[in-house]
Amino acid sequence: MENNENNVGVLLVNLGTPEAPTAKAVSAFLSEFLHDQRVVDMTRWLWCPLLHGIILPVRSPKVAKLYQSVWMDEGSPLMVHSKRQQAALEQILDIPVEIGMTYGSPSIASAVSALKDRGCNKILVLPLYPQYSRTTTAAVFDKLAKSLKDQPVLPEFRFINHYYSEDSYIDALAQSVEAQWAANGKPDMLVCSYHGIPKRYADNGDPYREHCLATTEKLIARLDTDVAIKTTFQSRFGREEWLQPYTDKTLEQLPKEGVKRLDIISPAFSVDCLETLEEISDQCHETFMEAGGEVFNFIPCLNDSPAHIAMMKQLVERHTQNW
Incomplete structure (x- = not known):
């Protein structure tokens, strides 16, 4: 046990990433991801032949090229930044993460096993999805439960469902926006682009859309600015309707409405x-500029910024009280 008198550890969970920017690695990753019924709920006898016969063979080489364009010296950006988060949070908490x-x-x-090997019999699970969705947060819970099926002795668990309205999360977002504006000036509009989900999932009770809108509303209140702020949804897949407005379609239209300087x-x-x-x-940069935009700035994710790590620390400390 590493300086962990209370036997508490933290499990940070994110979606995952291919192990290499190759068609083979991307296919293996997408196969596992798209087999999850939390993500795609289509009947298996219809979905699996489509997935293996068309989607994976066609999409994997294309997606691999996209990964090659963003791959870092240390590996996949998602993994690199996640490791930095883990190291920073462990240092500030002084318990295993x-x-x-x-x-x-x-x-x-493997992460649960590593925490147990480090002496943890109480584990706080922190899915790094601020807004809850069946496609992300619930999928973490499913995988966690499945991973423990053969374990004779289970650690004690606590599970954080969401943090979309946490003041410290909103403040971290606001700080990143304010830093951008201080360096480059204010835009005509700030677009908050959230990952999309099928509209049908929201219609059937997934609260994700409401969580996203609430995050934007709290960010608007925190920034207290005259800059217009808009919510959109990106990364749709397949033919059915997803949450709208779509990010790419919005960016095509905004220059026609007089929005020439955009932060996203x-x-x-x-x-x-x-x-x-x-x-x-x-x-999206290309889409906006081709539609007549003049300035496009992407504001990076919170990654391992001090405000983001401080937010995680606050979450962990609150959810492990009296443990």
């Missing part, structure tokens, strides 16, 4: 990854 990914490596099971932030992502570094910073 491990990373587990819902899909790929390191797995949730992705509050649902705790670390920069393919969806922010390639889709937003690259594709």
Whole structure:
């Protein structure tokens, strides 16, 4: 046990990433991700042939090229930033902190084992999704439960469902926006682009959309600015309707409405990854400029910024009280 008298450890969980920017690695990752019924709830006998016969063979080489464009010297951006978060949070808390990914490596099971090996019999699970969704937060819970099925003795667990309205989270977002404005001036509009989910999931009770809108409203109140602020949803997949307004379609329209200077932030992502570094910073930049925009600034995710780590510390301390 490493300086952990109360036997408490923290499990940080994010979505996961391919182990390499290759078609083979991307296919393996997407296969695990898209097999999860929390993510795609289509009947298996319809979905699996489509996934393996068309989607993976066609998409994997294309997605691998996108990963190659953002890959860092130390590896995948999501993994690099996640490791930095883990190191910073462990240092400030002085208790064991491990990373587990819902899909790929390191797995949730391996992270739980690592915490147990470090003497932890009480584990706080912190999914790094500020806004709850069945497709993300609930999928973490499923994987955690599955990983423990064969364990004769279970640690005690606590699970953080969301933190979309936490003042410290909103303040960290606001600080990142204010730093951008201090360095480059204010834009005509700030777009808050959240990862999308199928509209049907929200219609069936997933609170994700309400959580995203609440985050934006709290950010508006915190910034107290005359800059227009708008919520959009990115990264849709497939043919069915997803949450709207869509980010890319919005960026095509905004220059026609007089918005020439645009800042964009992705509050649902705790670390920069393919969806922010390639889709937003690259594709959306191109979309906006081709539509007549003049200035486009992507505000990075919170990553391992001091305000973000301080927020995590506050969450951990509150949720481990009396433990």
